[in-house]
Amino acid sequence: MRSIWSGYIKFGTIFIPIRLYAASENLHIGFHLVHKTDCGRVHYKKVCEKDNKELETKEIVKAIDIAGECIQFTDEELKNIHPFSTRTMKILGFCEYEEIPQISLSKPYYLGTENPKKGGGTAQSFHLLREVMERKEKVAVVKWVQRNNEYIGMLQPYEDGFLLKQLLYFEQVRSPQEVEIIPSEVDQTLLKKASRVVDNMIFDFDWTSYTETYTQQLKELIEKKAAGEEIIPEIKPPETRSLEKELEKMLAMMEE
Numbered sequence: 001m002r003s004i005w006s007g008y009i010k011f012g013t014i015f016i017p018i019r020l021y022a023a024s025e026n027l028h029i030g031f032h033l034v035h036k037t038d039c040g041r042v043h044y045k046k047v048c049e050k051d052n053k054e055l056e057t058k059e060i061v062k063a064i065d066i067a068g069e070c071i072q073f074t075d076e077e078l079k080n081i082h083p084f085s086t087r088t089m090k091i092l093g094f095c096e097y098e099e100i101p102q103i104s105l106s107k108p109y110y111l112g113t114e115n116p117k118k119g120g121g122t123a124q125s126f127h128l129l130r131e132v133m134e135r136k137e138k139v140a141v142v143k144w145v146q147r148n149n150e151y152i153g154m155l156q157p158y159e160d161g162f163l164l165k166q167l168l169y170f171e172q173v174r175s176p177q178e179v180e181i182i183p184s185e186v187d188q189t190l191l192k193k194a195s196r197v198v199d200n201m202i203f204d205f206d207w208t209s210y211t212e213t214y215t216q217q218l219k220e221l222i223e224k225k226a227a228g229e230e231i232i233p234e235i236k237p238p239e240t241r242s243l244e245k246e247l248e249k250m251l252a253m254m255e256e
Helices: 075-079 124-136 188-201 213-226 243-255
Strands: 005-011 014-022 062-066 069-073 088-095 105-113 139-146 149-158 161-167
Touching: 005 124, 005 139, 014 124, 088 149, 105 149, 124 149, 124 161, 188 243
Parallel strands: 005 088
Antiparallel strands: 005 014, 014 105, 062 069, 088 139, 105 161, 139 149, 149 161
């Protein structure tokens, strides 16, 4: 597995050499945009909306509109406020896992040791931190800079190393109060039937039994198209059904 970042965990005055790895991968298949008549690739040009002139990169700057005024910024101005990259993942402190809001958990990463030939030295400090966190049953809140962006994350012992979950900042998370929820009374008879359905559907969750089916279906579609087969899409609109009848039907099927 290829690492995407290398640096040090700063544990007080101790610097622990580490490498960062993406813990997930994209299963989706990428498509090209092409001209329908001759299959030529579509390219997008950078055109000024005022004079329709195609622009070169050197003619383009970043800007923000404030009260109708276009405020431009140079690369140098923006570079001056970029967070300073020290290749250090600083531990800000330790807390209980339950203290981390689940809604804040984002991208997962693995942390591994650095190769001794690349300055990793001994791995003792890596395993020392892992074991003490495991014994204390704590997770660490960390901060680091990657690609000019400053991130916070939750670090926890995982298998033989660490799992790092990038955390969303508080201001990134929208309030659930913004979501429209239409109030409705719940019929008690329906509630009892729904409870029986839930009781019958309780099971032991097995993560490994779930697979992403869209990509496989897409591969099959590609193979059929490549073989010249005609694809006829089948669209079935959902039917409007009685909630009570559907609950009764589910219960009847479960009791068979």
